[in-house]
Amino acid sequence: MKRSIYLDHHATTPVDLKVLEVMLPYFSEKFGNASSRHHVFGDDANEAVATAREQVASLIGAQKEEIIFTSGATESNNLALKGLASLNPNKNGIVTVATEHKAVLDVCTSLEKQGFEITILPVNRDGRVSPEAVSKAITPDVVGVSVMAANNEIGAINPIEEIGKVCKEKEVIFHCDAAQGAGKIPIDVEKMNIDMLSISGHKMYGPKGVGALFVRGHRPRVRLRAQIDGGGHERGMRSGTLNVPGIVGLGKACEIAKKEMKKEGKRLTELRDYLLKSLQEKIPEILANGGMEHRLPGNLSIIIKGVDSEALLFKLKQEGIALSSGAACSTNKIEPSYVLQAIGISNDDIYSAIRFGLGKGNQKSDLDFSISVVKSFCHQIRKISTF
Numbered sequence: 001m002k003r004s005i006y007l008d009h010h011a012t013t014p015v016d017l018k019v020l021e022v023m024l025p026y027f028s029e030k031f032g033n034a035s036s037r038h039h040v041f042g043d044d045a046n047e048a049v050a051t052a053r054e055q056v057a058s059l060i061g062a063q064k065e066e067i068i069f070t071s072g073a074t075e076s077n078n079l080a081l082k083g084l085a086s087l088n089p090n091k092n093g094i095v096t097v098a099t100e101h102k103a104v105l106d107v108c109t110s111l112e113k114q115g116f117e118i119t120i121l122p123v124n125r126d127g128r129v130s131p132e133a134v135s136k137a138i139t140p141d142v143v144g145v146s147v148m149a150a151n152n153e154i155g156a157i158n159p160i161e162e163i164g165k166v167c168k169e170k171e172v173i174f175h176c177d178a179a180q181g182a183g184k185i186p187i188d189v190e191k192m193n194i195d196m197l198s199i200s201g202h203k204m205y206g207p208k209g210v211g212a213l214f215v216r217g218h219r220p221r222v223r224l225r226a227q228i229d230g231g232g233h234e235r236g237m238r239s240g241t242l243n244v245p246g247i248v249g250l251g252k253a254c255e256i257a258k259k260e261m262k263k264e265g266k267r268l269t270e271l272r273d274y275l276l277k278s279l280q281e282k283i284p285e286i287l288a289n290g291g292m293e294h295r296l297p298g299n300l301s302i303i304i305k306g307v308d309s310e311a312l313l314f315k316l317k318q319e320g321i322a323l324s325s326g327a328a329c330s331t332n333k334i335e336p337s338y339v340l341q342a343i344g345i346s347n348d349d350i351y352s353a354i355r356f357g358l359g360k361g362n363q364k365s366d367l368d369f370s371i372s373v374v375k376s377f378c379h380q381i382r383k384i385s386t387f
């Protein structure tokens with residue numbers, strides 16, 4: 001049988017079978033609309049959504065009333081930033097970071113076109129933004145700061161608690177895109193003074209097309225303008241019939257992540273460190289992108305000097321191994337990653353970058369096989385190139 005090894009867990013994760021199991025009844029026998037008030041079908045759906053709301057809130061130390069269900073982190077980021085901007089007409093500054101996901105950066109670009117002033121902060125070689133830089137950027141005109149918990153390419157974990165403290169002191173709203181961080185690293189919106197937080201189901205072994213936005217209810221109470229109007233669901237913040245099976249799945253995924261985070265994080269960190277060590281022992285000139293200290297457990301982004309990553313990924317694909325490069329295809333051009341550029345990697349090297357995203361299903365044997373394929377490819381390439 002042909003092998004299939006998935007090492008791209010930052011792109012998406014499979015739905016945990018325990019998550020799938022609790023979702024299934026909500027497609028068929030418990031298909032009710034969570035807003036239906038007059039029959040048991042509606043009651044069942046409504047109760048399931050309430051449970052999920054508690055599960056999501058519990059993962060991040062929030063209250064259940066502070067959770068708004070959305071279609072994913074992209075929508076959560078849009079609601080957070082556009083919603084905040086459009087209710088604060090007398091302040092027009094937003095501070096964010098060069099390595100943010102497009103779902104934050106492109107929202108900021110869109111706000112910039114409407115007259116907002118966007119400050120984009122740099123990161124250090126480890127891929128982290130400094131709390132001092134955030135503090136300096138907060139002028140009296142700034143309404144909000146958006147900094148991701150963990151980066152999707154290089155796994156860099158930002159100093160969220162310190163940034164939260166700065167934002168609290170300066171009385172600006174702190175939004176955090178935690179699509180990669182939630183369920184992988186401890187996040188506590190109280191301890192970290194986070195005012196809004198975006199979560200995505202499919203990055204944490206839940207289903208695609210569902211996510212959440214935490215919106216702080218007190219000290220301060222964050223006010224947003226809804227971006228989707230209609231029936232007034234989610235306290236008017238996000239209209240549209242609730243995706244009950246998806247929400248049930250997201251809730252269960254949060255419950256499981258809370259329980260397993262510590263142990264699985266340790267396991268993935270060990271596997272990841274083993275992967276880097278083995279690659280560096282077997283193949284000359286391999287560099288890790290970003291720092292190893294503040295990094296998501298399952299993340300490893302590397303450069304293999306002089307090796308074209310697209311060719312390598314094609315070889316890996318033929319062997320049944322799935323991972324990503326440091327470049328993104330936009331329409332028909334391959335653009336070098338702006339995240340790798342932001343940590344000071346040259347464009348030449350970026351074309352030699354690959355990203356491993358380890359997850360629950362991966363074992364050491366998956367890595368050993370992948371390492372052997374990378375090794376044989378690199379030896380072959382380097383023999384025939386001038387490198």
Ligand SMILES: *Cc1c(COP(=O)(O)O)cnc(C)c1O
Nearest residue numbers: 072073074101103152179180200
């Ligand atoms: C995947 C991802 C998103 C987008 O999440 P969706 O739920 O797919 O919309 C946003 N931010 C980060 C950091 C991500 O990794």
